[in-house]
Amino acid sequence: MPERKPHILIEGFADREDFSSRRRGRNPVIPLQDRHQHGQSISGQYASVIQSYDARRAQAPPPITEDVGIYVEIVGMPDCELPLDSLDTSRDFKLRSCRKVDDHEVAVIFVPDSRRGIFQGKLEQYLDPDKDGKGGPRNHNLVDSIAEIKLADLQSFWTDASGLFPQDEDQVVWWELWLKKQPGVEEPLHILLQLAERIGAQLGNTSLTFFDSTVVLIRTSARQLSPAPELIANLEELRRAKETPNVLLRSSPKEQYQWVEDLNGRVQLNADISTAITILDTGVNYNHPVIGNFCNEESAERWDPTWPRYDNHDPTNAFAPYNDHGSKQAGLAVFGDLHEALMSHDPIVVDHRIESARILPPTGNNDPELYGAITVRTAEKLAIDRPDWKRVYSLAITSEPEALGGQPSSWSAEIDDFSFAMDEAESRLFVISAGNNAHVAPQPDCWDQVNLAQIEDPAQSWNALTVGAYTERTTNDDADFDGWSPLAGFGDVAPSSRSAVSWGWRKHAPYKPDVVEEGGNRLLSPDSTEVTAADVVSLLTTSGKTTGQLFEANGDTSAACALVSRQAAILMAEYPDYWPETIRALIVHSAEWTTRMSERLGLLYGQHSQKLAKETVLRTVGHGVPDLERARYSANHALTLIAQDELQPFFKEPDASASVDPKLHEMQLYQLPWPIEVLQQLPPELEVKLRVTLSYFIEPNPGRRGYRRRYSYQSHGLRFEVIRPGQTLANFRAFINQRANEETEDYSGPEGDNEGWKLGSQLRTRGSLHSDTWTGSAASLADMHTIAVYPVGGWWKYRTALDRWQNSVRFSLIVSIDVPDENVDIYSVVETQIETQVEIEV
Structure with a gap:
């Protein structure tokens, strides 16, 4: 070597x-319309908006905010970009949201009452030939891009998939409500408290704050919420409140391979360790005889102080809460595949510890909360007593992707904000799993299945290191599965992984995943009709039990996430002066496509342009498999x-x-x-x-x-x-x-x-x-x-x-x-x- x-x-x-x-x-090309016909039509629609608003305002209660005005929905021409700069000026119009509906862009703008005549004036200039400039009618780009103007209603603020909007107006649901922050204006949360009281709604316990937006949860019906546009002037958008994230566990018990005492006898833990992997999951059992070397009660926190820090396995009570996903992540984050550590006779030097940050409850679901707040604020609790530690934040909890795959969510944006750390001295590194495909089928080819399974929220985070899965587990020596064959070939994408190939927001989104790591395989039955996640093609790790079965199998992108988190922690400990940005870069910099991935690229060359073929591979396996040795030295x-x-x-x-x-x-x-x-x-x-x-x-x-x-x-x-x-x-x-x-x-x-x-x-x-x-x-x-x-x-x-x-x-x-x-x-x-x-x- x-x-x-x-x-x-x-x-x-x-x-x-x-x-x-x-x-x-390049400025967007906006086709010229028939000036007289189009201008008169838009002018009439705008006049109708004003009339409808005045009639509605006469019946509405007094507004909550001092700023009073009209929310207007503007529908663009087909396949034509709206000139957003003209719809968001310092005084006249204030853009609240812009979304794509079929082949039309739809913008919602707020027009203060004092400026409602400005738009009409622009229409009059457009219609007056004496005002023409070199490029044609004045305000041509603005007016000719508009197909329709109408008074905004509650659905105008909806920026999620249209099918997710409550069909029953009286159904009480949780909404993500986005409010505009404005310097020198009343705090959005205070405005929201008044809104909730006025319409009889329930507020969530958490909020998120970005540069110019505040995000809150509110529980109410569409009918109750419908007066909000008349009551507040800082409403930006509405989205679906996140369901409880899914922890996709695809593991089963495995016979113990070695004695814990032998492993512990070979572990050498640096007493001056100041690097940790913070596992944001279901909690880590720090009383496990192996995990206890690296984690303790002082290194374990939870979102809700009433939750246990981890679930105790009770063999006498089959209904007792028990989810050891976090403990299984911990074993991989310390040792990598535990089988290699158990089979070795060499000393095992570990220069990082484990912190446990429980973000999922022991039973049922969390009360509706903003998962960005849960994730970040639980992590922050661990930094109070050890503020100088360097940390890798490891998150293998994901939820369904956004309606427009790849688009930022409140969860992914909060992780980006926490990582960027605007007002703090040090940025932070998140490692996030891409999420698992829970419906792996015998056919079609696993590559095609992964291409159809979109990376889940919040793994679209720009600042995070997103990890998918590949596999080299192709050996089947399990007599119980005689005749079964590996579903994925050696070095190919793992069947359970997800990709960004079918993201709807890929024009703007980053390439994800960034890298892939070992996530295990699936076995295919001899008649090619059944697929199973067998231990023989999985990874070995620690269980969440204190006695008895101390080792279990684990796999999928959760396992891959833990492996890359371990690599990041090793690099942090090796180079304490390196920034999180550098650690992330080193892992990607060391990654390469396997021979099989390169073969996939060659096959795609026969079907697509070289650019699209390369982009497809990037959005399936990222930059490939990291090489820790090359990243380290x-x-x-x-x-x-x-x-x-x-x-x-x-x-x-x-x-x-x-x-x-x-x-x-x-x-x-x-x-x-x-x-x-x-x-x-x-x-x-x-x-x-x-x-x-x-x-x-x-x-x-x-x-x-x-x-x-x-x-x-x-x-x-x-x-x-x-x-x-x-x-x-x-x-x-x-x-x-x-x-x-x-x-x-x-x-x-x-x-x-x-x-x-x-x-x-x-x-x-x-x-x-x-x-x-x-x-x-x-x-x-x-x-x-x-x-x-x-x-x-x-x-x-x-x-x-x-x-x-x-x-x-x-x-x-x-x-x-x-x-x-x-x-x-x-x-x-x-x-x-x-x-x-x-x-x-x-």
């Missing part, structure tokens, strides 16, 4: 420079450089008015210490690899207002670009940066060859984690020593309240060079260059 070497954390190899994007967005011939840095994405000119949007601000240009001479001396036919991964966290904006430009979900975005072989530095800067382009008068396009990238710059840009691999000659790699990290837009750029645009953001950039010849030493060459640079600076 090559000598293990620590990764190299670099500083001082980046130059900050002013930045302006060369890329220009470099070697002489396999070097990893890590930069933990920051930049300020946006800025405003000192004399700019408050209404002017900030501009893109700066980029980082890395000219890395590079083993140029060594690479140039290698045989020209030798293929080498370069891998680049960029990781950062975003602040979420989960209100459903179209997710375009100023309404985007992410606060900001970052991108990386690598200099091409044969490209000069001046040409590279001009290619990336408009400001550098202006300095280079003869710039006519990028120089050099950009072939060799696995994904390419168009495919690797989704989400907040971007990774790609280049393969080519060593001579070409010798030229690829410069990397730019630069910003793109986000809602911070367009929504300037609270001056979010002034913030700097952190990012981690990981760059690896892999030479297949282990006798080649590039590590020492780069290490010497860095030492020399440090000496020069000193």
Whole structure:
């Protein structure tokens, strides 16, 4: 085995420079309508809205909020984007939500009473030829994009699937109610208390707060809630309240393999441990003779103080509550597959502990709560006594996906917010399972079944590391299943996994899962009519029992989530100075597609374009299977450089008015210490690899207002670009940066060859984690020593309240060079260059 070497954390190899994007967005094309006919129609509809509102207002009780106005529903033309900027101005109109209904966009806007004439004035300008500009009728983009205007009702605020809206107006249900936060205006929760009292509704016990929204639960009927648009001016949207999340357990008892005493005798636990995996689940039995080494009562919390910290198994009472899913997760999070640890005779060194955060009740369901609040606030309890510990938050509890798969929910957004940690010194790392397909069938092919099973909530979280499952468990030596065969082949996606292939929101959503890990297999009956989850193709872990059966089987994406959580904790303990963004990046950076996954890609090439084929694999198995050894260490011939840095994405000119949007601000240009001479001396036919991964966290904006430009979900975005072989530095800067382009008068396009990238710059840009691999000659790699990290837009750029645009953001950039010849030493060459640079600076 090559000598293990620590990764190299670099500083001082980046130059900050002013930045302006060369890329220009395209404005939506809005077809011209018949001016007179269309303008008169829309004008008549708007007049009818005003008349209906005035009649309704005369019968309504006094409003709760000081701001009084009309909620208007605007239906766009088919296959035409509404100009949301024109529907959300500082004084006239306030966009509350935007959703897609069939091929129409539907927006809800609030028009203050004092500004109701403004829209009519725009219509009059549109109809007046004397007001025409170069592009045609004035306000053409706004008016011609509108198919219909009507007075909003309760269903206008519904942004979930239409079929989920209560059909019985008198059915009392829990609603997720989203309220607009406005600086200097009465707190939304106080307004909600008055609303609940006025309509006779029950409020939930939790709330969530985002940048400009407050989310609460309210129990009432549609009929009772229907006056809300007349009573409050800050209603944004309504969604379905989450059902209790499903814990999909597919395991059965397994005969014990070894004595616990033998295992405990070989465990070496560092007494100075300050790294933990916080398991958010059903509770961990810290009295289990194995788990007790890593967890205790002080490390166990629960959402409801009246709950037991875990369920005791009572063999005399078959009806006693008992769910040991959390304990099974704990065993895998400590040891990985416990079978390997039990069969070994070597010492087992563990540098992390387990914390138990119970978020599910012992019996029945939670009272309706916002699961984002349950998840985060239970986790926060454990940080009170140990605030300096580094933690991996491991969540294998999921619920049905959003109605539009991949779209943010209050749960996933709260995890993103907690991870980003806007007002705190340290960000946080969540590892979340993709959820399990509970209906694995003998046919069709397991790959196709996974493609149809959507990743569950909250695993669409942008900042979390989402884990799906693959399998290498294809051996069946169980006599009880003689003749049964593995359903999935070696190295293929696990039958129980889920994917983002069929997400409806995939245009905006990140690629998920990020990686896959071992999740076990299924066995197929000899006649191909039955599928079973057998112990022989599962993983071994700890049970939740204190005596008797101490080991059990576990599998699916829950097991995969625990395995990746373990890898993250090992990396945190190994490199305590690495940020959570860096740990996430290292795991993805080390991941590779298996041979079988690459074969799947080849098959897809025959059915789709290369871009769609690659995207399908990314949304099924992510970047592949992590390699903990590669994530943890470099070697002489396999070097990893890590930069933990920051930049300020946006800025405003000192004399700019408050209404002017900030501009893109700066980029980082890395000219890395590079083993140029060594690479140039290698045989020209030798293929080498370069891998680049960029990781950062975003602040979420989960209100459903179209997710375009100023309404985007992410606060900001970052991108990386690598200099091409044969490209000069001046040409590279001009290619990336408009400001550098202006300095280079003869710039006519990028120089050099950009072939060799696995994904390419168009495919690797989704989400907040971007990774790609280049393969080519060593001579070409010798030229690829410069990397730019630069910003793109986000809602911070367009929504300037609270001056979010002034913030700097952190990012981690990981760059690896892999030479297949282990006798080649590039590590020492780069290490010497860095030492020399440090000496020069000193």
